[in-house]
Amino acid sequence: MHLKCTAILNTIATLHVGETGIISEESLDVIPLKLLEMGCLPGTEVELLQIAPLKDPLYICVNGSHLAIRKEMATQIKIIKN
Amino acid sequence: MEKSKPIQVALIGNPNTGKTSLFNQLTGLNQKVGNYPGITVDKKQGACKLLNNQTAIITDLPGTYSINPTSVDESIVLKSLLTTEDKNYPDVIVVVADIENLKRNLFLFSQVKDLEIPIILAINMSDQLDRKGISIDVETLKKELKTETILISARKNEGIDKVKMAIENCAEISKAHPLCSINHKIDEDYFERLKAVSTNHTLYELWLMVTQNNIPDSLSEIEKQKLIEFRQDVSKLKRYQHKETIHRYQQINEILKRTYIVDRSKAKDLRAKLDRVFTHKIFGYVIFFGILLLIFQSIFDWASTPMDLIDSAFANLSTLIKGELTPGILTNLIADGIIPGIGGVVIFIPQIAILFLFVAILEETGYMSRVVFLMDKIMRRYGMSGKSVIPLISGTACAIPAVMATRTISGWKERLITILVTPFTTCSARLPVYAILISLVIPDKKLFGYFSLQGFTLLSLYALGFATAIVSAFLLHKIIKVKSASFFVAEMPNYKIPSLKNVVFNVIEKTKAFVLGAGKIILAISIVLWFLASNGPASYKNVEKDNIENTANANLLAEELQQKIAGLKLEKSYIGIMGKAIEPVIKPLGYDWKIGIALISSFAAREVFVGTLATIYSVESGTDNTSTIKEKMRVEVNPETGQKTFTLPVGMSLLIFYAFAMQCVGTLAVVKRETKSWKWPLAQLFGMGILAYAAAFVTFTIFS
Numbered sequence: 146m147h148l149k150c151t152a153i154l155n156t157i158a159t160l161h162v163g164e165t166g167i168i169s170e171e172s173l174d175v176i177p178l179k180l181l182e183m184g185c186l187p188g189t190e191v192e193l194l195q196i197a198p199l200k201d202p203l204y205i206c207v208n209g210s211h212l213a214i215r216k217e218m219a220t221q222i223k224i225i226k227n
Numbered sequence: 228m229e230k231s232k233p234i235q236v237a238l239i240g241n242p243n244t245g246k247t248s249l250f251n252q253l254t255g256l257n258q259k260v261g262n263y264p265g266i267t268v269d270k271k272q273g274a275c276k277l278l279n280n281q282t283a284i285i286t287d288l289p290g291t292y293s294i295n296p297t298s299v300d301e302s303i304v305l306k307s308l309l310t311t312e313d314k315n316y317p318d319v320i321v322v323v324a325d326i327e328n329l330k331r332n333l334f335l336f337s338q339v340k341d342l343e344i345p346i347i348l349a350i351n352m353s354d355q356l357d358r359k360g361i362s363i364d365v366e367t368l369k370k371e372l373k374t375e376t377i378l379i380s381a382r383k384n385e386g387i388d389k390v391k392m393a394i395e396n397c398a399e400i401s402k403a404h405p406l407c408s409i410n411h412k413i414d415e416d417y418f419e420r421l422k423a424v425s426t427n428h429t430l431y432e433l434w435l436m437v438t439q440n441n442i443p444d445s446l447s448e449i450e451k452q453k454l455i456e457f458r459q460d461v462s463k464l465k466r467y468q469h470k471e472t473i474h475r476y477q478q479i480n481e482i483l484k485r486t487y488i489v490d491r492s493k494a495k496d497l498r499a500k501l502d503r504v505f506t507h508k509i510f511g512y513v514i515f516f517g518i519l520l521l522i523f524q525s526i527f528d529w530a531s532t533p534m535d536l537i538d539s540a541f542a543n544l545s546t547l548i549k550g551e552l553t554p555g556i557l558t559n560l561i562a563d564g565i566i567p568g569i570g571g572v573v574i575f576i577p578q579i580a581i582l583f584l585f586v587a588i589l590e591e592t593g594y595m596s597r598v599v600f601l602m603d604k605i606m607r608r609y610g611m612s613g614k615s616v617i618p619l620i621s622g623t624a625c626a627i628p629a630v631m632a633t634r635t636i637s638g639w640k641e642r643l644i645t646i647l648v649t650p651f652t653t654c655s656a657r658l659p660v661y662a663i664l665i666s667l668v669i670p671d672k673k674l675f676g677y678f679s680l681q682g683f684t685l686l687s688l689y690a691l692g693f694a695t696a697i698v699s700a701f702l703l704h705k706i707i708k709v710k711s712a713s714f715f716v717a718e719m720p721n722y723k724i725p726s727l728k729n730v731v732f733n734v735i736e737k738t739k740a741f742v743l744g745a746g747k748i749i750l751a752i753s754i755v756l757w758f759l760a761s762n763g764p765a766s767y768k769n770v771e772k773d774n775i776e777n778t779a780n781a782n783l784l785a786e787e788l789q790q791k792i793a794g795l796k797l798e799k800s801y802i803g804i805m806g807k808a809i810e811p812v813i814k815p816l817g818y819d820w821k822i823g824i825a826l827i828s829s830f831a832a833r834e835v836f837v838g839t840l841a842t843i844y845s846v847e848s849g850t851d852n853t854s855t856i857k858e859k860m861r862v863e864v865n866p867e868t869g870q871k872t873f874t875l876p877v878g879m880s881l882l883i884f885y886a887f888a889m890q891c892v893g894t895l896a897v898v899k900r901e902t903k904s905w906k907w908p909l910a911q912l913f914g915m916g917i918l919a920y921a922a923a924f925v926t927f928t929i930f931s
Contacts, residue, residue, distance in 0.1 A: 184476070
């Protein structure tokens with residue numbers, strides 16, 4: 146049961162460095178407008194490039210934009226792992 | 228063709244697209260920085276001579292990702308585009324886009340395009356096409372975007388003439404071609420109703436007025452009322468904004484599919500390699516602190532020679548003027564008031580320029596964003612953000628631009644705390660105070676035979692400044708209860724070799740702003756001080772007569788008598804009276820009334836301390852004094868104790884006082900403007916003042 150839950154609840158924060166995923170449509174409401182405007186859109190591929198030395202923030206590439214976002218935000222953005 | 232009226236051009240673009248490079252290419256050094264009315268955001272403007280000899284006034288708007296603002300800087304862009312009655316309202320907009328992030332850049336373009344103002348798209352860094360494996364079909368793009376599209380390389384000065392030509396022909400650019408019809412795909416009925424509100428504005432303008440709650444006065448009362456009704460359902464607005472964003476990106480994707488191809492295998496990714504080094508869990512921090520050390524080392528090392536030269540040059544100039552001009556009030560004003568005053572400003576130029584040079588290079592290369600990434604988690608513990616690092620570093624030059632640099636911090640609480648603690652970092656105005664006191668009271672010895680004790684003291688004061696900033700941030704984090712939806716996103720731009728032109732212009736611009744801004748205050752105060760020190764009530768005027776007539780003075784040499792009179796005159800002057808009045812308060816810290824005068828005057832700006840003492844001692848020592856400020860202070864004797872005024876306890880106490888006290892009118896004013904309230908600058912003034920007094924008292928007691 147526990148395993149199944151974590152499999153569904155993939156977020157940007159659960160990615161490992163170098164992994165990619167597709168941002169799920171249901172994340173639309175939790176992504177702030179500014180992040181959407183910078184290219185972090187549902188349906189697009191996101192790659193986790195690096196994690197800062199203290200495990201936060203995360204360095205991602207989405208839609209050609211290289212962005213640093215905090216873990217707090219990343220855990221809210223659901224993805225489907227590639 | 229009316230040649231007289233210049234064409235108004237606005238430059239818009241994402242940060243890090245080379246927008247400023249294009250601005251510099253178009254205007255050269257022919258630029259000036261003003262302020263937008265009511266706010267302190269710099270308005271950069273320059274004139275550009277077009278090929279047909281017409282003039283264009285270019286306004287460089289702050290970099291932004293969207294015209295929906297989330298910061299003060301960004302709100303300027305929206306305001307400039309919605310205020311049609313402004314004299315700089317653009318006849319034509321040049322959107323600068325970066326070829327590598329074209330998709331995101333076109334998002335901003337699509338918003339601007341929908342405002343239906345004539346528009347030119349300049350795609351920058353075309354020299355990078357091959358290196359990045361990008362191929363682009365400009366002709367098709369031009370058709371698809373219904374826009375004049377030009378490939379440029381601002382850095383290599385390519386395509387600039389084409390931009391100028393397009394600006395010249397801006398009258399021929401048809402504007403009525405909105406790119407995205409926001410209404411159809413979202414809620415046709417809703418947007419039809421919105422469009423019907425006013426016929427004088429485009430639909431997108433009206434939509435922005437509603438979403439940004441930026442309803443101009445030029446609308447009629449009925450129109451205003453109707454727009455306010457649209458604001459009732461805020462969650463709907465938010466939903467529609469989200470949909471609008473997605474819709475725009477979909478459209479851009481469609482267009483780029485046909486016009487823009489990236490061959491990833493060709494792209495040599497230096498970025499990933501550099502990132503691995505610069506954000507490494509050990510090397511990342513080692514490199515960062517190495518760079519900090521290099522900056523401080525250069526500030527002290529490189530700047531000390533020009534600073535000494537400036538100091539003695541101004542001392543010589545004073546002497547020269549006293550020798551050349553006929554003695555009188557005007558000569559005294561120039562030699563004792565104005566020249567030391569100007570000298571007190573000019574002496575900072577080397578240090579400030581060096582610091583701004585480093586900050587400019589670090590920002591241009593893209594390294595600063597890596598520091599933000601490295602430091603965010605650490606800074607958050609103290610209630611700040613990774614982006615607070617830049618203001619804190621800039622604060623070592625001057626707190627005024629540093630407070631303004633906090634605008635990039637999106638969380639209000641994080642930003643407020645950064646603003647409040649930034650004045651603790653050791654700004655360059657403290658440096659001359661530190662430098663002169665250290666050289667007076669700290670022995671010129673070597674620690675462990677290698678480190679200079681004086682240098683070590685200075686370094687400790689810098690460390691003290693940073694430590695106090697961090698500790699007070701931590702306390703403020705616990706105390707301040709401000710609700711703010713903080714949300715952090717930082718772009719990690721690609722690494723770039725800094726453009727010499729951009730860096731030089733940046734340093735010149737910032738240094739000039741500092742010198743002119745702080746210079747005015749310092750100069751004014753120097754003159755006021757000189758006046759207060761050389762005038763006084765009736766008892767002041769009698770000093771000379773009384774002493775010459777006094778028989779007890781008969782055995783004094785003429786020179787000694789002159790000095791005694793000058794000293795007594797200072798004591799009886801207006802400023803002497805003020806200094807005497809606060810003497811009881813500052814006596815526990817070890818200061819006499821002359822230092823009291825310097826303290827009073829440094830409430831305008833710290834660096835005035837040195838100048839004030841120089842003015843006081845020059846007024847006091849009569850007209851034939853040729854020594855530098857330091858010499859004057861070294862020989863100063865406290866008449867009560869008969870000992871040197873600047874002893875170790877007094878010096879240490881003053882150093883600590885200056886480390887903590889909020890003595891800068893300029894910073895207080897800018898904090899008031901940035902926080903839009905007197906509450907925070909007053910909290911700084913009193914909080915830091917009390918801390919300074921207590922700490923100086925403790926220091927004096929320990930060292931005595």
